Amino acid sequence: MGDTMTPTTPTTSATSATPALRVGVVGAGNISGQYFEAVPRLPNLRITAVADLDADRAAAAASRIPGARAAKPNELYTAEDVDLVLNLTIPAAHAEVAHAAIAGGKHVYGEKPLAATTAEARSVLEAAERAGVRVGCAPDTVLGTGIQTARAVLDAGDVGVPVAATAFMVTPGHERWHPAPEFYYRPGGGPLLDMGPYYLTALVTLLGPVKRVVGMSSTPRPTRVIGSGPRAGTEFAVEVETHVTGVLEHEDGALSTLLMSFDVWAGQLPRIEVYGSGGSLEVPDPNGFDGEVRIFRAEAKEWEQVPERGGYRDASRGYGVSDLARALGEGVPHRANGQLAYHVLDVMESLLAAAKSGDSVRIGSTCERPAAVPAGARPEDQEQEKEL
Structure with missing residues (x-):
């Protein structure tokens, strides 16, 4: 994946000197509450906009987040105050939203799965590579x-x-x-x-x-x-x-x-x-x-x-986005990445195909095993890989 694009004129978080990645959220449904709780306490992220097909729901969510505004989805994809689109829509819409965000020059992080099918997921990764933006995907557990x-x-x-x-x-x-x-x-x-x-x-x-x-x-x-x-x-x-x-x-x-x-x-x-x-x-x-x-x-x-030996302590949904922001600053791969999510989707599709055919199925994709998270690390910490 291309990693050459950096956030456009990122702002500085009030809680950290680290430039904050500006996040526009698409989808204010049930899962969004967990992100709205976690993201504001991560110093390298700042939610600037919330969009939803239900304008009232977007407005209600934005009103609870300091500095955030309600927006229409199509506006958010090209907004100057958004560096990354957090895609919390239903699975059937994941690929469509990702493509719109990528076309607007935004990085994308979405809830699982990456897309409804591997064909759709592959098109998202290819579009992101051409655009030089990153794709991240849950789960970040x-x-x-x-x-x-x-x-x-x-x-x-x-x-x-x-x-x-x-x-x-x-x-x-x-x-x-x-x-x-x-x-x-x-x-x-x-x-x-x-x-x-x-x-x-x-x-x-x-x-x-x-x-x-x-x-x-x-x-x-x-x-x-x-x-x-x-x-x-x-x-x-x-x-x-x-x-x-x-x-x-x-x-x-x-x-x-x-x-x-x-x-x-x-x-x-x-x-x-x-x-x-x-x-x-x-x-x-x-x-x-x-x-x-x-x-x-x-x-x-x-x-x-076993005593704690690694991982982000007290983590919750949104830490994968923060890890992506950290990796952007370092120019290294982020952990909850599109290639990993694509491989997992490929394995699931292949397992269902094997069950239908009765034959073993070889997986067409592979991925790098993501870097381990050092004990005591915070997602906004720089140069984590050098600690390993």
Whole structure:
């Protein structure tokens, strides 16, 4: 990706002498609240504009952020006071919004997935490379102390050579609590595309990119019933696989077993575990930024908690954007980047294709394993890579 473009005349944050990347937010829906809470406390970011198809919702959000204004989406893409567009729209609109922002000369950071399909995602990355701007993408949960401490254990060889891993996300389905859950069960939805980015981004961060997958899937229930809200009791059709399982072969040889399901009422399966030649590693929930990491060493023969050894402390959504701003200043790759997000999307598409065909599928993409986050680092700190 081209990294030659720098923010246009960035301002200085009131809390730091570091030039602040000016952020325009598109999409003021449910997830935006977490970003609106975190971004204002990150010294190298400043929200300057908020846009939404619902003008009243954009105005209400902007009114709660000092120095921000409400804007129309098309205006925001070319605004002089915006360096990066934070894309918090629905997945089906991710590529369209990214292209509009790139055409306006803006860097882009979006919620997962990067786009609805790998074809759309590839077009976004190609457009950004031509324009010389950066693309970032959630999840940035892997930058917190949980996954980064687990990575530090693996990088130090404390469990030997990684041999295998397991990653499980099981739930009976989102219709029990979501008042309008149909989109989870339509094309682009399902447990893999909904929650898979957290687990697969963590596995790639820990074990490196994936080169081949095999899988199986099923749809045990053809309909679901909304369990809460004004439409409770309404039945709707299920159009996607709701139970997906597979094996991922990483480029370095480790094999990860993945299970993503909307059909399990209860389970005691570990979220992620990594098994090495000299021990095992228990990894916290990749949908969060922190959590307990435990290690079982062959010589110790018991589980022990691992002290914090890496990651952004007290992180939350938006830290990936701040890390991108830091990397821009240094001229180095940012961690929650488009190539990683594209590879994760490619793995998910390939796993579903393998489940349909019954054959193994080779992954057409790869990516660099992002740089580790040093212990005690802040996303705005400069020259982090030199500390490794």
